[in-house]
Amino acid sequence: MNFFSEPLITGATVLLTDSRFVSQPQQSIFFAIKGERHDGHNFIEELYEKGVREFVVEKKAAKPDLNERFPEAKFWLVENGIRALQNLAANHRKKFNIPVIGITGSNGKTIVKEWLSALLAKDYTIIKSPRSYNSQIGVGLSVWQMNDSHTLGIFEAGISKSGEMENLEPIISPTIGIFTNIGSAHDEGFRSRKQKVTEKLRLFRRTKTLIYCKDYEEIDEEIKLLLKAVNPEIELIGWSKSQESPINVTFTKAATYTTLAINWNAEEYEFRIPFTDDASIENATHCVFAKLLLTPKGQDLSITEEALMALKPIAMRLELKQGINDCYLIDDTYNNDYAGLNMALNFMSQHHTKNNKVLIISDLLQSGLKEVDLYRSIAELIKGKQIDQMVGIGEDISRNSRFFDVEAVFFKSTEDFLEAYPINQLHDSLILVKGARKFAFEKIVDKLIQKVHGTVFEINLDALTHNLNFYRGKVGSDTKIMVMVKAYAYGSGSAEVASLLEYHRVNYLGVAYPDEGVTLRQNGIKLPIMVLNSQPETFSKLVEYDLEPEIYSFQIFRRFLDFIRSFPDSTFKIHIKLDTGMHRLGFEEQDIDKLIEQLAQNPAIKVASIFSHLVGADESEHNDFSKSQIERFKRMSDKIIQALPKGQAPLRHICNSAGIIRFPEAKFDMVRLGIGLYGVEATGIEQKSLQTVGTLKTIISQIKHLKKGETIGYSRKGVLEKDSRIATIAIGYADGFDRGFSKGVGEVLVNGVRCPVIGNVCMDMTMVDVTEARCEEGDEVIIFGKDLPIHELAASIGTIPYEILTGVSERVKRVFYKE
Template sequence: MIFLTEPIETSAQYLLNDSRQLTSPQRSIFFAIKGPHHDGHQFIEALYRKGVRQFVIETKACNDSLIKELSKMKDCSIWQVENSILALQNVALNHRKKYNIPVIGITGSNGKTIVKEWLSTLLANKFKIVKSPKSYNSQIGVPLSVWQMNDSHTLGIFEAGISRPDEMENLEKVIKPTLGIFTNIGSAHNEFFPNSVAKIREKAKLFANSDALIYCADYVEMDEFIKQEFIHENQRCKLLDWSRVLSSGIRVDWQIEEDGTSIQVIGDKELGTEVWESERYKTHFKDEASLENITHCIISMLHLGYDFYEIQSRLHSLRPVSMRLELKEGINDCYLIDDTYNNDLAGLTIALNFLGQQTQRQKKVLILSDLLETGITERNLYQQISQLIIEKNIEQVIGIGEVISRNKDLFPNALFFRNTPEFLESREISQFHNALILIKGARRFGFEQIVHKLVQKTHGTVLEINLDAMTNNLNYYRDKIGQDTKIMVMVKAFAYGSGSLEVANLLQFHGVDYLAVAYADEGIHLRQNGIYIPIMVMNPSPADFEKIVTNNLEPEIYSLRILKAFSEFIDHQNRVAKIHIKLDTGMHRLGFEKKDIPELIETLRSNPNIWISTIFSHLVGADEEQFDDFTRSQIRLFNEMADPISAGIGYSPTRHLANSAGIARFPEARQDMVRLGIGLYGVAVTPHDQINLQTVGTLKTFISQIKTIPVGETVGYGRRGKVERETKIATIAIGYADGFDRGFSRGVGEVLVNGVRCPVIGNICMDMTMIDITETQAQEGDEVIIFGKDLTIMELAEKIQTISYEILTNVSGRVKRVFYQI
């Protein structure tokens, strides 16, 4: 087998690193990446069968089996490299060299994506812009972003993020920014750096060859590093540092007003920016994070030659940025994917890929607006979109806008409307049934009106599920257990309150080995909605055997009684079935005891139609150090019981013993497979694990009404909330019927309002709760966080002496779940 070597020269249109995101095989080059969680080399043959003919492989993956596989593939170009990610970056780097246009590079701890999106909106009147789609700022995301550049573009805006040392240098080579923006510095990824200056130093490498750098000098460590160290490395870089408190540099003043904020920017003679002194810019934003981001944008525009009046007129177009793809339940048994902030070709491709991951409904619908500021000729653009839609098997397309309507001949059997009101007034808006609907539109088309019309109406309390965080947690545990250990994930009890179908769909997409549910009906629901991976039913009953076998579910068998009943059922049906043998090693809940083993083996051997898929048990106290000796005795007993079973039946079923706590604290308990439960949802038993997990669920509600209560009055049922001072209270739209436990009444519980902790006052009602907001500024309609990243379920559980599981699973079914991916 003869491989090509770098440099990689390709005419491919698509750089592909995930086989599941294949769009156009003939126009794709696949970079096989061998990582800690997945090995892309496993999917080369499947991609070849689908038509891909260009591959990049890693030397370390070239074993005899792979070389034999590759030798059978004809008419292919295969490059062998040391590192596929570096090869991907080099391909993008060589592509970037073709274009001599200004490029804005953005990094920082927060605000990168918002600044990029706002700058794209603000500068669109003068430039044809290419930018990072969504938050594509990683070692892979940056080269994929830069690959979009073409001859029509006059400005690039790319963000770059790093989490570890020695990552930014490669990204700088790919982006080569002429103007840099360092948004801010925070605590994210601190664990990978000895101190914050080391992290600033790494991020600042993005600007090693930039002509100018914009940053806020009020971040003292950042300012000191840039002026004392960075500027000596890049002496020609013009520092456009701004401050609200320092007298040097560009001075900025924010004045919060009733209807928004006025921002004044006063230049510095030494910087050559004294002409920037101006009237005050007006914006409707008031929060500090947004004002910081807007200030970066204003100074960028001033640097690029915009005058006050141009900037002010453009600022009026800014809106809050929602960079999330949100999955919501819709009317008529539909699911909606809400992506209504902006619309470009890269973003559309990402959204269509997300749509393709969903299996809840077979029929797939796309509601699409005109694409704006793509830098591609109109006809070519809509030809590409048409091809994308065909390849993604979209059954129905609705186009909204004058431009897409002009190209309707490219979309057979599609419907077109000139604008959003015309579509909303048509009969089509009520005709969707049992479908997955992607709603993808540029901001000016107001597609949020379509979402509002189609979303299932519930009260305003929502549980937001971060699918990216869940993926992070899954991969963290995968890395911990290694590639040789399988993983079963618990999705019982509505996936711990998070939404079993949506969670199962994500897990299936990421290739987990097994799912586990408590009851047969839970498994049947998953099967009926496109979940095809193996599912274990943990509490089957004889009445469910027919449904279990018919739906290809696998029952847990925990006693001789139920084993014999299932054996008789299988014999009578003349079927073959897989089962899971549960052993009792100390939980004393369900499971075979040691004395049952001989009869268990005899019964299993007498029925060849039953295949034992796994043998397992459950650790009682793996999360508590005081029970470590007992846990180790459980591990020994499990093996003592499992060994004779394997010997007696003549084969070795998969063994699993470790739950989330066992995975963390007892490597010897991991066996052939582990069962991941609460860890997937962001709760760990060790501080080290907790640092590496991300918050998955955020429970939110809103303020319904605000009142001021005089001293001596009481609040709520039973007059239990006595007011000791003049108190401002807010009534929020959540109660114990929604899962906000009554134990949080009378000051035990707190909620977050605009970042301030506000105690519960009085007794929690069925549908409402009153809180004391005297210490914060709030208005009716403001968002209230019940639990999330800054007020964790672990903290809530501790307040009422319960466990995190109960806080999660108590969230009522009437609370709307919104699933999102960044």
């Protein structure tokens, strides 16, 4: 019998609610939640096939044949899947006695969370909500990530109707609270604004300290009437712009910054923040009070101001972007309520780069006001913000067009707008796009945003994380991971990738040369770093930057020993390379006795690891040889370890990315993850399990209509066999687009159509035949990515994906992003 009832007790480390994101099936428990759009119970079979063996199912939706269909699975029968997840997360939270900041309010939750994390990062190891995980499911998933290494938690809580905060409070259980503000968002889910404030305050019923702005009278009144009655011991930090308030803040705006003068607890503080809009000032003020509350006594507060001045806008909210026709765009398509509109317009007013101000706005949903009153208020607000042109989208705003005393046009839907409005006639304007999510204003933003010019290499950090977790799932939690970030992290950008890997707590990094390790250290990377190729002239860098050399020969070992004699009181970690069949670098089996003798004579040397390299793990035809390498490595390393002094327990590793897949029995203490991290599975066995990390893209610079018989490019190597459209794209062999792709060997992707290279690849440009593609000058061209896999490019010129990736020139701009 494999059915169990609550309380839910699981050894799983991963809580799954979305079947698309499974990466560690053996360590996962899936919560099958029956929602409005999807029923998680429909994905049990798919997840079972992927290796998931623990499921939470709802009694009303569980099918009677689960036992029979999935004999190895364990099922928890619950009344409600979301409640079960929340209860599990709440019990997990009880294990930790650390300060936790809980944030709620109508706007600014994510910004405050992210800014606080930046301000407190030097003093605490922080666990925080990812992005805007503040929902009934997201809060539980966020808190579940808390572990013993964390010394501070920062979590958001968002609610849309009465009763929801009751479920979130025990999960977050905040010791410090921040109530950012109150506005009209989700008013429809409550009887009144007062009730919404009351519901949000339930998050703080056991909180020790609450930070809020007293100038929101609805918040201040409910705190005094209700929260103090429930939580009489709570310390209230209610700041105000009023000089009569016990805790008052004065804001003095300059051109590019604002000075905050704070009077609190008979102390006066003054800080500068790099913002002048009201929304950012309010959010930053909340952060300043939290920072002061949590700053260790005696710490120099100038550090706080430095951190404050380093704060940046959060892109998911208000962000200024370059648009078409010399326009600038403020993309605020996240939500749309009156207070948010006011703040966005205030933000807009801070940017004087364009004389013509354009507002594109949707219906305001769930405002709680009568329609006539709402749009009359909006019209008055807009009139006071000197908007020159307005576009209203939605049936409600169109119905109330009479209130808007500004040059305006109205459309019933986003589709109507896109079809009829002359977007390309917008020139030299500052455009605010403000819409509720249901209106899909991202379609408008896509038309207004300036297309990328030039060649860029985009790195999807979410995909990279997915791939890391996939390999972690393969080797298990007891096996350490070294990630190779040599060759500019396979072309992806070493410091940026290394920073992400450090955040995800890999155990080691590997580089080819000391200079690569130095760059990582200079960028703040603290992980242990193994250097594959060190020469005597670089030994000083190894010591200065705490880098650990590979020792592969007696000569290099002797030279290193000579060097470290200048440091008689220090010990030095090394990594011993064994040659088990590669015959490139490393000690051979007949060298082991002599190596053991030299190690014994030099107690300053500590063997951090012993490793070797599989020659042909990516190809099954070499399986027997690979197995012989593994056996030889075990034999040689066993002999060394047995001879080492007690207390030395070097890590052993031989598996590369391909070896992890083909020879899981040889994972030893650690594996070396290389190209697999970047989405290339060399064996081909698990390629579908990985996600594409890098996309190399460029643009069409010019299109020519040429006749049959004309020639293209240097040496006239491209001869047209028919009338054709030929596009010149902004990439050449100096950027990493190999000359081997010339004369039809290579293809690029233009608006979904594969287009062949015509003639020879030039240094900075390439010509391609776009006769079959619908395109125009300025359009995007994919060189490789998800829909044009890098392994196909490599195969077409008889090379390997490693060479394509590492060949992307450093002059090509890298863009790192998260979905």
